[in-house]
Amino acid sequence: xxxxxxxxxxxxxxxxxxxxxxxxxxxxxxxxxxxxxxxxxxxxxxxxxxxxxxxxxxxxxxxxxxxxxxxxxxxxxxxxxxxxxxxxxxxxxxxxxxxxxxxxxxxxxxxxxxxxxxxxxxxxxxxxxxxxxxxxxxxxxxxxxxxxxxxxxxxxxxxxxxxxxxxxxxxxxxxxxxxxxxxxxxxxxxxxxxxxxxxxxxxxxxxxxxxxxxxxxxxxxxxxxxxxxxxxxxxxxxxxxxxxxxxxxxxxxxxxxxxxxxxxxxxxxxxxxxxxxxxxxxxxxxxxxxxxxxxxxxxxxxxx
Amino acid sequence: xxxxxxxxxxxxxxxxxxxxxxxxxxxxxxxxxxxxxxxxxxxxxxxxxxxxxxxxxxxxxxxxxxxxxxxxxxxxxxxxxxxxxxxxxxxxxxxxxxxxxxxxxxxxxxxxxxxxxxxxxxxxxxxxxxxxxxxxxxxxxxxxxxxxxxxxxxxxxxxxxxxxxxxxxxxxxxxxxxxxxxxxxxxxxxxxxxxxxxxxxxxxxxxxxxxxxxxxxxxxxxxxxxxxxxxxxxxxxxxxxxxxxxxxxxxxxxxxxxxxxxxxxxxxxxxxxxxxxxxxxxxxxxxxxxxxxxxxxxxxxxxxxxxxxxxxxxxxxxxxxxxxxxxxxxxxxxxxxxxxxxxxxxxxxxxxxxx
Numbered sequence: 001x002x003x004x005x006x007x008x009x010x011x012x013x014x015x016x017x018x019x020x021x022x023x024x025x026x027x028x029x030x031x032x033x034x035x036x037x038x039x040x041x042x043x044x045x046x047x048x049x050x051x052x053x054x055x056x057x058x059x060x061x062x063x064x065x066x067x068x069x070x071x072x073x074x075x076x077x078x079x080x081x082x083x084x085x086x087x088x089x090x091x092x093x094x095x096x097x098x099x100x101x102x103x104x105x106x107x108x109x110x111x112x113x114x115x116x117x118x119x120x121x122x123x124x125x126x127x128x129x130x131x132x133x134x135x136x137x138x139x140x141x142x143x144x145x146x147x148x149x150x151x152x153x154x155x156x157x158x159x160x161x162x163x164x165x166x167x168x169x170x171x172x173x174x175x176x177x178x179x180x181x182x183x184x185x186x187x188x189x190x191x192x193x194x195x196x197x198x199x200x201x202x203x204x205x206x207x208x209x210x211x212x213x214x215x216x217x218x219x220x221x222x223x224x225x226x227x228x229x230x231x232x233x234x235x236x237x238x239x240x241x242x243x244x245x246x247x248x249x250x251x252x253x254x255x256x257x258x259x260x261x262x263x264x265x266x267x268x269x270x271x272x273x274x275x276x277x278x279x280x281x282x283x284x285x286x287x288x289x290x291x292x293x294x295x296x297x298x299x300x301x302x303x304x
Numbered sequence: 305x306x307x308x309x310x311x312x313x314x315x316x317x318x319x320x321x322x323x324x325x326x327x328x329x330x331x332x333x334x335x336x337x338x339x340x341x342x343x344x345x346x347x348x349x350x351x352x353x354x355x356x357x358x359x360x361x362x363x364x365x366x367x368x369x370x371x372x373x374x375x376x377x378x379x380x381x382x383x384x385x386x387x388x389x390x391x392x393x394x395x396x397x398x399x400x401x402x403x404x405x406x407x408x409x410x411x412x413x414x415x416x417x418x419x420x421x422x423x424x425x426x427x428x429x430x431x432x433x434x435x436x437x438x439x440x441x442x443x444x445x446x447x448x449x450x451x452x453x454x455x456x457x458x459x460x461x462x463x464x465x466x467x468x469x470x471x472x473x474x475x476x477x478x479x480x481x482x483x484x485x486x487x488x489x490x491x492x493x494x495x496x497x498x499x500x501x502x503x504x505x506x507x508x509x510x511x512x513x514x515x516x517x518x519x520x521x522x523x524x525x526x527x528x529x530x531x532x533x534x535x536x537x538x539x540x541x542x543x544x545x546x547x548x549x550x551x552x553x554x555x556x557x558x559x560x561x562x563x564x565x566x567x568x569x570x571x572x573x574x575x576x577x578x579x580x581x582x583x584x585x586x587x588x589x590x591x592x593x594x595x596x597x598x599x600x601x602x603x604x605x606x607x608x609x610x611x612x613x614x615x616x617x618x619x620x621x622x623x624x625x626x627x628x629x630x631x632x633x634x635x636x637x638x639x640x641x642x643x644x645x646x647x648x649x650x651x652x653x654x655x656x657x658x659x
Contacts, residue, residue: 058518084520097511101533111519160515167519 001073001201002086002170004034004057009066011052026052028227029066029296032220034171034203041206041214041235043250044224050207051092053224054175057205058089070171085115088169092176094156098148104159105144108132111166131162135192154185158192165196172197173205178213190217211254215239223247225282228296233288243286243293245279351611354624360607367601371419374412381409381568392589399589402580410573411593417569418551418598421485425550428489429496430543436493437500438535442508442527452501458494467491467553471562481564488553489546496542500535507534537615544609548602555598570594 011027027049032040042050055061057068070078070086078086091097098107108128111117118124125144132140135158148156157177164172174193178186190213197204206218214221214235221238223231223246231244242248285294351357385404392399398407433455440451470487471479507513508531516530532539551570557563558571559578577583577591614620 060514060518081520084518089515089518091511091515093511097515099512099516099530099534102530110516110521114520163515163519 001036001203002070002078003036003073003203004087004171004205005067005069005071006033006057007031007067007069009053009056009068010064011049011056011061012064025227027056027063030222030224030227030229031066032222032229032232034205036170036201036203037197038220039197039204039206039218041208041218041221042224043208043211043214043221045209045250047226048224049227050209050224051175054089054173054205054207057171057173058087059083085167086169087171087173088164088167089173089175090157090160090164090177093180094153094160095148095180097160098156100148102147103144104132104146104148104151107159107163108144108166111163115167117166117168127166131166132159134165134196135159135162137162152185153181154189157181157189161189161192161196165200170201171203171205173207175207176209177206179208179210186213193217211239211250223250225280228282229285230282231286231288233286237288241288243288244284246282247286249280351608351615354611356607357611360604360611363600363604364608367415367597367604368419370412371415375416378409378412379406381405381413398593399587401576401590402582402587407589407593410568411570411597414568414570414573414594415597417481417567418554418571418601421481421488421554421564421567421569422547422551424481424485425488425492425554426543426547428485429493429546429550430539432489432493433496433500433542434539437497438504438527438531440497441501441504442523442531444508448501452498455494455497455501458491459498461491463491464553464556467557468560468562471557476565479563479565481567484554484557484564485550488550488557492546492549492553496546499542500538503535503538504531507531537612541609541612541616544605544612548605551598551601570598 008029008031009027010025010029013024013026015022015024030049030053034040042053044050052061056063070083072078098104105125105128108131109124112124112127118127128144129140132143137143137155137158143151143155148159151159157180161177172193177193178189181189193204193206194217196202204218206214208214218235221231221233221235222229223238223244225244225246231238231242231247238247239251242251283296285296286292287294382405385400387395387400388402388404390400398411400406401410436451436455440448467487471484474483513526513530516526521530554563554569555571555574558569559575561575563569563571563575573594574591577587577594580587580590582588582590614624
């Protein structure tokens with residue numbers, strides 16, 4: 001089993017406009033652990049740094065500073081070319097993440113062959129069928145021969161999950177895996193992820209902007225705002241008892257039929273009581289495990 | 305797409321007989337796939353059959369067959385006889401030149417020479433543009449900047465004058481077919497490289513490329529297996545364009561007397577016709593056939609290219625389908641207005657649905 005320890009992860013992007021250069025800090029000193037059988041949810045609006053963290057974890061980008069330590073149970077670090085065997089990702093858009101030119105079999109077979117999970121054509125095919133059956137794609141034999149445009153969004157996302165698990169990955173990063181799907185099939189895909197997690201002892205990082213599925217699906221929630229974690233803790237505590245202004249705003253922004261009724265029948269009534277956005281301070285973080293506020297700079301000073 | 309099945313088979317059949325210059329060539333090895341296997345991706349790459357495409361394919365096929373088979377059926381193109389400058393007759397179908405050579409025999413050999421050079425330059429220019437366009441765009445960063453600077457430099461160099469200078473500079477003895485082909489390829493790859501670069505930049509940023517890199521694919525496999533198939537229509541179109549440009553460029557060079565020294569092409573035929581005063585003497589059978597072959601071959605390839613363009617830019621195809629639908633609807637309306645029997649109406653509706 002593999003676990004991931006992220007410490008003070010920071011990513012800066014350099015923006016050029018003419019001769020002026022400005023630095024944009026997309027992710028600022030974010031720390032968390034991914035351990036087998038547990039799901040951590042990263043919640044935040046667009047541009048809060050969720051997807052950047054996914055890119056850093058999958059090594060599509062290099063961190064500016066901070067550490068990502070992936071290690072096995074016996075604490076041997078996972079490095080170099082085997083990294084991808086352990087950490088895999090499910091992309092947001094199932095319509096873009098499968099190559100329209102290739103069959104489903106190709107998508108699942110390639111990671112098997114690259115990571116030497118199978119060694120000849122027959123065993124690869126058998127394994128592909130097995131993988132497709134595991135993600136509830138039936139009849140797997142026929143689906144393996146199809147091409148992405150012949151499948152529905154939910155089916156494609158299942159193929160993407162099968163592809164991610166094909167190398168034998170133990171850490172799965174799911175970057176908004178259901179946001180592009182019909183509401184009616186979202187739960188099916190999430191339940192599938194949950195079942196695979198239990199069966200394979202996966203550590204899952206679930207990236208989303210949807211608080212409801214975050215609570216349903218994850219054990220721990222990290223709320224990101226402008227690159228910093230502003231609230232963290234067990235899923236229920238964060239959703240039911242939000243402390244940080246931004247988390248409250250997120251919770252209020254989610255449509256809730258009961259609340260709308262109490263405010264006077266309109267959504268605008270509910271929106272009016274949201275705290276002003278400019279005043280939100282992302283330098284403090286409420287940690288539900290500590291039961292106290294932590295300042296980003298304090299944390300650093302405390303360690304030093 | 306449902307109605308193109310049989311037509312595509314026909315197209316593949318013609319392709320098989322005319323191997324070199326046809327762009328849908330790669331599709332020809334599809335039937336090797338196991339029976340019952342879906343071939344939708346290949347089908348997406350094939351242009352749908354239209355009258356234009358059919359005309360283009362027929363023109364190109366006829367000229368290619370003439371160039372490949374013709375030289376074996378005609379006599380010696382250089383044989384001199386005493387029937388100089390005679391018009392078309394039973395003995396000489398396309399007449400004779402000033403020195404009594406058979407124009408048809410010359411035309412067959414010249415067509416073969418022109419096709420040869422077109423194919424050579426087409427392949428060379430496509431390979432060059434694919435390397436600089438696709439590889440550079442995939443690597444990104446400094447390599448991309450350098451490759452793109454290089455293709456920009458080649459783009460602004462005026463092609464024909466440079467070709468003339470280089471061809472004039474190389475001594476006549478060593479100016480073979482390959483020299484001319486390399487010179488033409490070097491001056492014509494840049495524009496395609498830019499098109500391919502733009503297309504690669506777009507494909508490269510798609511999620512499936514990131515996903516394949518994430519699953520540990522080696523760079524050459526990402527380029528060759530994940531990116532390249534999605535660029536095939538563009539590559540085919542650039543190849544066809546390069547062939548047209550090469551044949552025209554070579555004809556221009558040969559006409560100026562700067563062509564390959566020991567070969568006969570359509571350009572050299574025109575060159576000798578010009579030198580033999582074919583125009584003032586009214587010997588139209590000497591210069592019209594080579595000119596016509598060049599024009600028809602260029603036209604055929606262009607028609608094929610328009611069909612390939614429809615794959616690259618489906619909006620063109622949608623516009624055509626919409627026009628056809630509107631026309632069919634108008635026809636139906638007219639028919640129902642004149643009050644003919646209902647069965648014809650349902651039949652055409654069924655056809656419409658099948659489309």
